[in-house]
Amino acid sequence: MRSKIFLAYIAIMVAGSSAFAQKLPSKKNILQTLRLTNQYFMNKWPDPGKSIITNKERPSNIWTRAVYYEGLLALNTIDPQKKYYDYAVDWGEKHKWGLNGGTATKNADNHCCGQTYIDLYLIDKKEERIKDIKTSIDNVIASGKNDDWSWIDAIQMGMPVFTKLGNLYNDTKYFEKMYEMYSYTKNNHGDKGLYNREDHLWWRDKDFDPPYKEPNGEDCYWSRGNGWVVMALVRAMEELPKSDPHYAEYLQDFKDMCTALVKIQRPDGLWTASLHDPNHYGGKEITGTACFTYGFAWGVRKGILDKKIYQPSLTKAWNAMVKDAVHKNGFLGYVQGTGKEPKDGQPVTYTSTPDFEDYGLGCFLLAGTEVYKLRK
Incomplete structure (x- = not known):
């Protein structure tokens, strides 16, 4: 397997050698793109509390929308605007700063909104903003x-919440519980954990542990899914004290992961939905790409x-x-819909509309914000 990846790496480096001549756009142009894509979404969803209707009706504080608000608040750090803050606060207020499933929920998807609730609390310390998310996470610890994180998406949905609460309350019990849950997902879920130490990539959940294979015989x-892990590690390490006993493991x-990912990037700059089988739904896709871009930019910026x-x-x-993906009106193409594997949400095209438009934009805003910070 390693020889295959090495040969693929050489092929990609040769095919993509022109990339070294590429330059990042100016900070002004990066910001224009972020504003355009975000404004498209805010125009489409003027009421942030409106429920989301796809195959069924869902409240708008679910994980898909929560990831968007992660991106919005990141954008607000480089482009502070009252309308961004007000839009996020309105979202929290419409849901009474509550969680889908209530405080008894242990589902990381339902905890994701807490990342934004806590960030908004840090701007304006109103206790109602963090009461429910703290109660729910405290219940997880007490259990x-x-x-609970039996699928790798959960690492991103939940992990940064623990880091934020640990800092907010100066209490390392949140950091320790975060590690225990991360470690269990990494080492215990499925047959021998969901992390493959040979390839330095993650199986999405136990359904994809070996002997499951892609059409080309690869894992x-x-x-x-791997993008969520990269994003989680960045968001956790950004705020976790480096003195934490598990920081070095997260960093490694x-x-x-970044070493593995850079070797399998497509010549055009994107990553395929199936990282080791580029011919299995191998077209353009930007949600994984945005997550990896976010991680790479943060890693370079931090040295x-x-x-x-x-x-x-x-x-x-x-x-x-x-x-390839940004339309003139700000709509994002090539966003894979919700699911758990390469075949879900297909076909993914320039004009296809995913079942949820929010999380793809959130990933894109996070990536763009880090690229903006890196640009000099």
């Missing part, structure tokens, strides 16, 4: 169980990743997303 590593996992290797890669990725 004594560590197996199934879903792009966005992040670097190992964690080698600029000579990763800046050309993230530059190529950002330029490809803007060129």
Whole structure:
């Protein structure tokens, strides 16, 4: 397998050698793109409390919308605007700062909104903003169980909440529980954990553990699923004290994943939905790409990743997303719909509308914000 990946890496480097001549757009142009895509969404959803109707009706504080607000508040750090803050606060107020499933929920998808609730609390310390998310996470800790994150998406939905609460209350019990749950997902779920230490990538859940294979015989590593892990590690390490006893493990996992990912980037700058089978629904897709771009840009900016290797890669990725996916009105194409594997939400095209438009934009805003910070 490693020889295959090495040969693929060489082929990609040769095919994509022109990427080294690429440059990031100006900060002004990056910001214009972020404003355009975000405004499209705010125009489409003027009432942030309105329920989401697809195959059924769902409240708008579910994980898909919560990921969008992660991106919006990131955008607000480089482009502070009252309308962004008001839009996020209105969302929280419409849901009474509550969680889908209530405070008894242990589902990480339902905890994701807490990331934004806590960030908004830090701006205006109104206790109602964090009461329910703290209660729910405290219930998770009190349960004594560590197996709630049985799918890797959950790492992103839940992990940063623990980091934020640990900092807010100066209480390391949140950091320790976060590690126990992360470690269980990594080492225990499925047969021997969901992380493959050989390939440095993650199976989405136990359904994809070996002997499950993609059509080409390789393991199934879903792009966005691995993207969620990259995003989670960045968002956790951004706020976790470096003195934390598990920080080094998070950092090593992040670097190992990035090393694996940079080698399998498409020549056009994107990543395929199936990371080790580029012919299995192998078209353009930007949600995984946005997550990886976010991680690469953060890593380069922090001096964690080698600029000579990763800046050309993230530059190529950002330029490809803007060129290939952003419509003139701000709509994002090539967003894979919800699911758990490469075949879900297909076909993914320039004009296809996913079942939810929010999380793809959230990932894109996070990526763009980090690229903006990196641009000098």
